[in-house]
Amino acid sequence: MKDYDNIGDDEIRLIIPEGNSSIVRKWWFWVAVSVVVLAVILLVVWFNTREIESPGLISNPYAHLGAGMQQKAEPALPNIVLNQSACAVVSDTTINDIVLRVYTPQNATPELSMGAIDTADSNIVMAFQAADIRADNHQIVGDFILKGAIVSNGKSKKAFCAIIDGKTYIDNSESTPLLDEAIEKHGDFFRQYPLVINGNMCENKPKGKSIRYALCEKEGVIMVVSSVSRESFHDFAQALADFDVQQAIYLTGGNSYGFCRTEANQLISWGDASEWDDYAEGLNFIVWKSVCSGK
Amino acid sequence: MYDVSYICNLRKNAMSRYLVFSNSSEYTRVMAQNIVYIVSAGNYSDIYTCDNKKYTVLAQLGCIEKMITHQLDKKDQFLMRIGKCLIVNLLYVCYINPNRAHIILSDNRTFLFDNMNVESIKVSQEALKVLKEHFDNQKNNK
Numbered sequence: 001m002k003d004y005d006n007i008g009d010d011e012i013r014l015i016i017p018e019g020n021s022s023i024v025r026k027w028w029f030w031v032a033v034s035v036v037v038l039a040v041i042l043l044v045v046w047f048n049t050r051e052i053e054s055p056g057l058i059s060n061p062y063a064h065l066g067a068g069m070q071q072k073a074e075p076a077l078p079n080i081v082l083n084q085s086a087c088a089v090v091s092d093t094t095i096n097d098i099v100l101r102v103y104t105p106q107n108a109t110p111e112l113s114m115g116a117i118d119t120a121d122s123n124i125v126m127a128f129q130a131a132d133i134r135a136d137n138h139q140i141v142g143d144f145i146l147k148g149a150i151v152s153n154g155k156s157k158k159a160f161c162a163i164i165d166g167k168t169y170i171d172n173s174e175s176t177p178l179l180d181e182a183i184e185k186h187g188d189f190f191r192q193y194p195l196v197i198n199g200n201m202c203e204n205k206p207k208g209k210s211i212r213y214a215l216c217e218k219e220g221v222i223m224v225v226s227s228v229s230r231e232s233f234h235d236f237a238q239a240l241a242d243f244d245v246q247q248a249i250y251l252t253g254g255n256s257y258g259f260c261r262t263e264a265n266q267l268i269s270w271g272d273a274s275e276w277d278d279y280a281e282g283l284n285f286i287v288w289k290s291v292c293s294g295k
Numbered sequence: 296m297y298d299v300s301y302i303c304n305l306r307k308n309a310m311s312r313y314l315v316f317s318n319s320s321e322y323t324r325v326m327a328q329n330i331v332y333i334v335s336a337g338n339y340s341d342i343y344t345c346d347n348k349k350y351t352v353l354a355q356l357g358c359i360e361k362m363i364t365h366q367l368d369k370k371d372q373f374l375m376r377i378g379k380c381l382i383v384n385l386l387y388v389c390y391i392n393p394n395r396a397h398i399i400l401s402d403n404r405t406f407l408f409d410n411m412n413v414e415s416i417k418v419s420q421e422a423l424k425v426l427k428e429h430f431d432n433q434k435n436n437k
Contacts, residue, residue, distance in 0.1 A: 008379070012376065012377045014376075018364050
């Protein structure tokens with residue numbers, strides 16, 4: 001530290017100011033601040049981009065099939081809770097003033113089924129109508145694979161759910177290797193409207209309001225979420241996105257039939273089964289069966 | 296006597312910056328360029344300005360030198376410490392005679408401080424000799 005009193009009577013010393021000591025006046029300070037801010041912004045953008053791209057994607061085992069091929073969606077495994085029987089945990093939550101009913105299966109695996117389902121089958125934990133059925137020819141809309149068998153073809157709805165080897169994949173792609181894999185491995189596959197993909201809400205053409213159902217993946221858990229009241233596609237999808245659902249595709253809504261068994265073994269059903277005969281040809285469900293059912 | 300361009304440059308570079316002295320009871324702000332000289336008075340210092348005013352501040356000369364160092368800009372190199380008791384503004388040095396220990400500080404218009412008449416300005420012959428050399432060197436460097 002400089003001693004300002006250290007001067008003799010016969011000495012002189014030009015006083016040389018160091019400049020304003022305030023660091024904020026120095027140009028290099030602002031350059032450094034700018035660089036740091038820019039670096040932080042780039043990091044945030046990079047992390048956000050990574051978060052958007054990562055969910056639902058794993059290292060691509062299908063890269064050899066061509067650059068244009070969609071990557072494989074990350075599978076969700078059944079929600080196994082030790083020391084508990086298979087059931088559906090039902091809870092309500094409110095997002096954006098929309099009441100969402102959440103059906104989370106426990107100790108149960110999903111699969112597709114065709115034809116009427118028996119509510120008396122105690123192995124079935126919950127069931128929802130899956131793919132839409134055309135009103136004119138009663139055929140299933142879009143690709144539909146049942147235990148490896150091709151039931152229906154079409155890509156009018158781009159999102160899909162594939163159930164292969166007990167793993168559930170939900171994603172949005174017209175061309176996915178999972179379709180072929182489902183056929184090869186005797187898995188299930190159906191198409192529906194995308195609602196939320198990689199955490200982002202998707203817009204869809206259908207207008208109007210109805211009771212909505214969605215097959216969702218949230219934090220690696222597959223669940224079904226429905227609206228309690230009639231909602232538009234947009235509002236429902238936005239509520240799901242705000243509910244932090246990573247992936248969600250539509251399930252047949254409106255008056256579609258479904259049921260679940262609660263923890264108290266109580267059977268809860270909804271919808272209308274009276275038109276089943278009319279749509280028997282294409283009637284299909286996604287059902288969760290107890291892992292102990294020996295299916 | 297010395298190179299005018301040196302003083303012109305000093306004057307040109309000198310901005311309207313202030314030296315600020317503040318304590319619990321007083322606030323003193325002096326435009327640095329208008330300081331003619333500062334003389335030590337024990338724990339106090341007397342600041343003489345070109346409007347013939349004297350401001351007494353509670354700070355030793357070393358402390359004031361430190362404040363000049365921190366408060367002024369690098370370009371404001373017109374104040375010089377001469378010995379233990381004096382800081383002069385080079386802008387107003389108009390006469391030096393080391394042999395007679397004589398120095399006159401003036402703007403040749405409104406004020407004049409002559410150490411032959413003003414008792415407070417005490418400068419050694421040797422210090423004035425070095426000061427004269429400083430000016431001479433500036434002239435030679437030109």
